[in-house]
Amino acid sequence: DVKVTQSSRYLVKRTGEKVFLECVQDMDHENMFWYRQDPGLGLRLIYFSYDVKMKEKGDIPEGYSVSREKKERFSLILESASTNQTSMYLCASSQEGDRGFDEQFFGPGTRLTVL
Amino acid sequence: QKEVEQDPGPLSVPEGAIVSLNCTYSNSAFQYFMWYRQYSRKGPELLMYTYSSGNKEDGRFTAQVDKSSKYISLFIRDSQPSDSATYLCAMSAYGQNFVFGPGTRLSVLP
DSSP, X not given: OOOEEESOSEEEEOTTXXXXXXEEESXXXXXXXXXXXXXXXXXXXXXXXXXXXXXXXXXXXXXXXXXXXXXXEEEEEESSOOGGGOEEEEEEEEOOXXXXXXXXXXXXXXXXXXX | OOSEEXXXXXXXEETTOOXXXXXXXXXXXXXXXXXXXXXXXXXXXXXXXEESSXXXXXXTEEEEEETTTTEEEEEESXXXXXXXXXXXXXXXXXXXXXXEOOOEEEEEEO
C-alpha cells in the first residue's frame, strides 16, 4: 500500500525558531513536493524535487528551503519561523507513469502553529 | 483572477441527493483534470481524472470537462454521509505540476 508519512501531525513553534518538517515515502518515487494549504487559497506549491539533491522553487518559496539527501526523504525547513507561516503543510510524492500526468500521493499533513 | 476558481461552500445536502461540484479555470494549456477528495485530518486522495474534454463515469461519480468554457464538474449521485469531505479540483498542462482549486467542503446529512 502506498505510504507517505510526515514526522508530526501537530507542531507549535515560536517566532524566529528554525523548524524542520520531515516527509518519507516508501514507494521509490522520483518526485516529491511540499505544499501549504490555507482556507480559501487551496494547496500552494512551495518546493519540489525530481531527484536526490535536486530542488526547484514552486509558487511560494520565500521563507522556506528544502533538502533531499535520500530518495525517500524530503525535508522542508523554515529558517526563521514567522506567524504568517502558520498553516497545514502537505507532502506528496509521484512517479512518472503512462497516463500523461503523475498521480500525487499525499501524506496526512502537519498542522504548524507559529506563536 | 486566480488560475483555478472553486466555490468553497460549505455545501450541505440530504442523503440521496445529486451533488454538483464545479471549477473554472483560465489557462487553456491545461489538459489533465483531476478531482481529489480530502477527509478531515487526512491528505487528499485522487478520486477521478479526465484527459481533455468529455465525460468519465466511475460508480456514483461522473466527471465532466468542457474545455471551450474552461469549466469542469464532478457529479455525485445518491450521495452518502461517507461522501462528506472537501473536494479539490486540480489541473495540469502536462506531467507533474498541478494547480489546485481551493476546495469545496461537502456535508451529506443522514
